[in-house]
Amino acid sequence: xxxxxxxxxxxxxxxxxxxxxxxxxVAVKDNISTEGVRTTCGSEMLAxxxxxxxxxxxxRLKDAGATIVGKANMDEFGMGSTTETSAFGPVENPxxxxxxxxxxxxxxxxxxxxxxxxxALGSDTGxxxxxxAAFCGVVGIKPTYGLVSRYGLVAYANSLEQIGxxxxxxxxxxxxxxxxxxxxxxxxxxxxxxxxxxxxxxxxGDVDGLDIGVPTNLVDGADEGVVEAFWxxxxxxxxxxxxxxxxxxxxxxxxVEAYYVIATSEASSNLARFDGVRxxxxxxxxxxxxxxxAQTRKEGFGEEVKRRVLLGTYALSAGxxxxxxxxxxxxxxxxxxxxDEALAEADVLASPTMxxxxxxxxxxxxxxxxxxxxxxxxxxxxxADLPAISVPAGETDGLPVGVQFVGSAFDEETIIRxxxxxx
Ligand code: GLN
Numbered sequence: 001x002x003x004x005x006x007x008x009x010x011x012x013x014x015x016x017x018x019x020x021x022x023x024x025x026v027a028v029k030d031n032i033s034t035e036g037v038r039t040t041c042g043s044e045m046l047a048x049x050x051x052x053x054x055x056x057x058x059x060r061l062k063d064a065g066a067t068i069v070g071k072a073n074m075d076e077f078g079m080g081s082t083t084e085t086s087a088f089g090p091v092e093n094p095x096x097x098x099x100x101x102x103x104x105x106x107x108x109x110x111x112x113x114x115x116x117x118x119x120a121l122g123s124d125t126g127x128x129x130x131x132x133a134a135f136c137g138v139v140g141i142k143p144t145y146g147l148v149s150r151y152g153l154v155a156y157a158n159s160l161e162q163i164g165x166x167x168x169x170x171x172x173x174x175x176x177x178x179x180x181x182x183x184x185x186x187x188x189x190x191x192x193x194x195x196x197x198x199x200x201x202x203x204x205g206d207v208d209g210l211d212i213g214v215p216t217n218l219v220d221g222a223d224e225g226v227v228e229a230f231w232x233x234x235x236x237x238x239x240x241x242x243x244x245x246x247x248x249x250x251x252x253x254x255x256v257e258a259y260y261v262i263a264t265s266e267a268s269s270n271l272a273r274f275d276g277v278r279x280x281x282x283x284x285x286x287x288x289x290x291x292x293x294a295q296t297r298k299e300g301f302g303e304e305v306k307r308r309v310l311l312g313t314y315a316l317s318a319g320x321x322x323x324x325x326x327x328x329x330x331x332x333x334x335x336x337x338x339x340d341e342a343l344a345e346a347d348v349l350a351s352p353t354m355x356x357x358x359x360x361x362x363x364x365x366x367x368x369x370x371x372x373x374x375x376x377x378x379x380x381x382x383x384a385d386l387p388a389i390s391v392p393a394g395e396t397d398g399l400p401v402g403v404q405f406v407g408s409a410f411d412e413e414t415i416i417r418x419x420x421x422x423x
Pocket of ligand 1: 078079080081103104123124125126127128129156263375
């Protein structure tokens with residue numbers, strides 16, 4: 001294990017030739033498949049799993065000439081906001097001693113913040129690229145659903161997640177997005193968008209005339225120091241020719257509840273494949289099939305994963321399905337509609353990425369609900385399938401603060417442009 005607990009494996013994977021990333025090193029989150037290199041998802045269940053194929057994004061990195069320098073540590077199966085639930089130990093925040101790096105792509109963000117890699121890939125189901133970017137003082141992009149192939153990404157909640165880039169600068173993250181974006185016949189949810197993109201060119205810092213909507217209910221509840229840093233970033237943008245005004249997003253009050261029902265329901269179904277027969281760990285148990293299956297999962301999964309599988313199984317069970325899962329889907333439709341309306345009145349929406357500064361280590365392990373509530377500003381974007389970027393925007397008491405810009409579907413350029421005026 002490297003410094004700060006950043007990498008789970010440090011095997012180098014060389015790229016081919018001299019493409020656009022020929023001089024770049026990249027850390028890849030350990031839920032993204034790498035042929036011949038262990039891919040653990042931060043779990044005991046997959047501690048010895050070696051994929052027989054590359055994820056599409058890994059193929060694209062290799063074709064672009066990048067050198068992959070390691071598989072980055074993460075919350076087990078992407079479930080968390082602190083990178084403390086990995087079976088391989090926690091990751092430290094290189095930008096804030098004694099604090100968590102955020103999660104679940106904490107290893108990816110820390111790799112970039114500590115200079116262990118030029119760029120990194122994470123995955124974002126409910127904030128897992130943007131949250132660690134904000135906590136570690138780096139840039140992270142959650143692409144529009146369908147812009148980046150999920151082929152080879154181990155699924156947590158597949159209707160919500162996208163692979164996304166992290167980098168010290170907006171331009172770096174945009175360059176990496178240029179390489180990984182675009183339709184993939186292996187992932188039928190990808191769209192014919194982004195294949196010939198030039199997102200890096202959009203990182204020109206030109207926000208003259210940009211109309212920014214601020215959903216105040218995503219600002220007012222945040223920590224005082226975070227709110228101050230946020231408004232000071234808005235003032236910077238105003239000085240550069242942008243304008244901002246308030247917009248309404250009433251549905252986001254229900255987003256955390258809806259997200260945790262949908263995400264855990266999908267997780268309970270996706271993680272059923274870890275049965276000790278087809279993948280990973282198998283308990284050395286005596287007994288019938290059910291007993292072996294139960295023992296395998298009891299040993300292979302950590303506490304947080306078990307909690308989510310149980311929650312999701314309950315939400316999907318006969319008699320409760322309409323009460324929880326269907327209601328959550330209705331809330332998701334409402335969130336989408338709210339964003340569409342707000343984005344009809346503004347070019348981008350802005351809010352703090354996280355309502356709080358990085359948690360102290362250990363703080364949220366005993367209080368998962370508190371941790372879930374801190375996802376209030378990131379999960380609505382996944383429910384709405386939209387693109388968002390988190391960029392560093394100053395500090396509160398020496399701790400990094402991130403500002404998030406949300407754009408219309410497949411309009412990555414505008415959020416990149418807005419972000420590049422700040423970082
Ligand atoms: N914190 C959220 C969760 O635990 C987001 C995780 C993610 O985006 N993978 O589900």
